[in-house]
Amino acid sequence: MKQVTDKDVAIIILNWNAYNDTFECLKSLEHLTYPHFHVFLVDNASQDGSFDKLQQDYKDGKFHIPITFIQTGANLGFAGGNNVAIKQAYHQGYQYFWLLNNDTVVDPNALTPLVETLENDKQVGIVGSKIYYYGTNKIWFAGGKVNTWTGKTKHIGIKEEDVGQYDQLREVDYITGCSLGFRREILETVGYMCEDYFLYYEETDWNVRAKLYGWKIKYVPRSLVHHKVSASSGGEKNLSPIVAFYDIRNGYWFVKRTQENKLRIFTAFCYAYYKALKKVLKVFIMNQNRKRRRLVCIYQAVMSIWV
Incomplete structure (x- = not known):
């Protein structure tokens, strides 16, 4: 070496x-x-x-x-x-x-x-x-x-x-x-x-x-x-369904772990729900493939931020 x-x-x-x-x-x-x-x-x-x-x-x-x-x-x-x-x-x-x-x-x-x-x-x-x-x-x-x-x-x-x-x-x-x-x-x-x-x-x-x-x-x-x-x-225009899970969950985790201000953490919690709603609407408005899988991942992300 x-x-x-x-x-x-x-x-x-x-x-x-x-x-x-x-x-x-x-x-x-x-x-x-x-x-x-x-x-x-x-x-x-x-x-x-x-x-x-x-x-x-x-x-x-x-x-x-x-x-x-x-x-x-x-x-x-x-x-x-x-x-x-x-x-x-x-x-x-x-x-x-x-x-x-x-x-x-x-x-x-x-x-x-x-x-x-x-x-x-x-x-x-x-x-x-x-x-x-x-x-x-x-x-x-x-x-x-x-x-x-x-x-x-x-x-x-x-x-x-x-x-x-x-x-x-x-x-x-x-x-x-x-x-x-x-x-x-x-x-x-x-x-x-x-x-x-x-x-x-x-x-x-x-x-x-x-x-x-x-x-x-x-x-x-x-x-x-x-x-x-x-x-x-999967490419920028055809992201894997699992990306939604990590995007929603980790965005909230990031704020919770790096910020001490409780108002910031609460705001991030609300924003995670807002993101989830946008992603649900996108599934149908843009007629994305693997709809069931995408919706399951979004639901799991929302549930995970309560942990």
């Missing part, structure tokens, strides 16, 4: 039944201008043989980057799977970490400005990229805003054509886990991501808790990533 230096970055990618996307993501990392990194590819018990194929590709010399393969043995969700790799990299001594969705393709210069931002200001704990919809120059993410009364999150600039309007380095409320860099000290002060969220809001919770500890969260526009949006959950 090579000696880890202060400049080394642990790039952590979570695979789940997505051979083609993960392959393309790994190949894009070969062109990074930042030379000091090691990839930790963690698999959440894929059932499509993708993890075995990727390991064989590595043995066959198809990837020209260093990769450690980790099998969790179960579907641990976003936070659970990433935490397994984060812990391993932490114990190996890495100072910087970069969480990257497997359905992304990175620009060659994507990593360098993230590391520079962390190095230039020791109070910056989390950094994130400008993210385009894959194959376009249309913005998906240029920093995140969060309403701590309702739990509602918003991507700054979403669906806007990029004409330089979000080219300023600045502090934001949160960075999406699609491309999220952070320093080692985050783990030592804030801890790891909460795994029981399973899907959605785990990184929002983490960012907000980091801010409560005094860390700065910065959007770094010189870092550019392209995202095949929601590929793992």
Whole structure:
């Protein structure tokens, strides 16, 4: 095992039944201008043989980057799977970490400005990229805003054509886990991501808790990533029914866990019901498929926030 230096970055990618996307993501990392990194590819018990194929590709010399393969043995969700790799990299001594969705393709210069931002200001704990919809120059993410009364999150600039309007380095409320860099000290002060969220809001919770500890969260526009949006959950226009469950439940959980103000928590509780009603109406107005399954998930989410 090579000696880890202060400049080394642990790039952590979570695979789940997505051979083609993960392959393309790994190949894009070969062109990074930042030379000091090691990839930790963690698999959440894929059932499509993708993890075995990727390991064989590595043995066959198809990837020209260093990769450690980790099998969790179960579907641990976003936070659970990433935490397994984060812990391993932490114990190996890495100072910087970069969480990257497997359905992304990175620009060659994507990593360098993230590391520079962390190095230039020791109070910056989390950094994130400008993210385009894959194959376009249309913005998906240029920093995140969060309403701590309702739990509602918003991507700054979403669906806007990029004409330089979000080219300023600045502090934001949160960075999406699609491309999220952070320093080692985050783990030592804030801890790891909460795994029981399973899907959605785990990184929002983490960012907000980091801010409560005094860390700065910065959007770094010189870092550019392209995202095949929601590929793992059915695509942006055909989200899996289970997404509604986690969106409703976790939005409320997030406020309840990060805010002490009881009025905020009550407001988030009411907002969860409002969201549920909107989702029920959407099932019928938009004539969505798998209606029964969607309605069951919405009902289960509403019941879960009483626990």
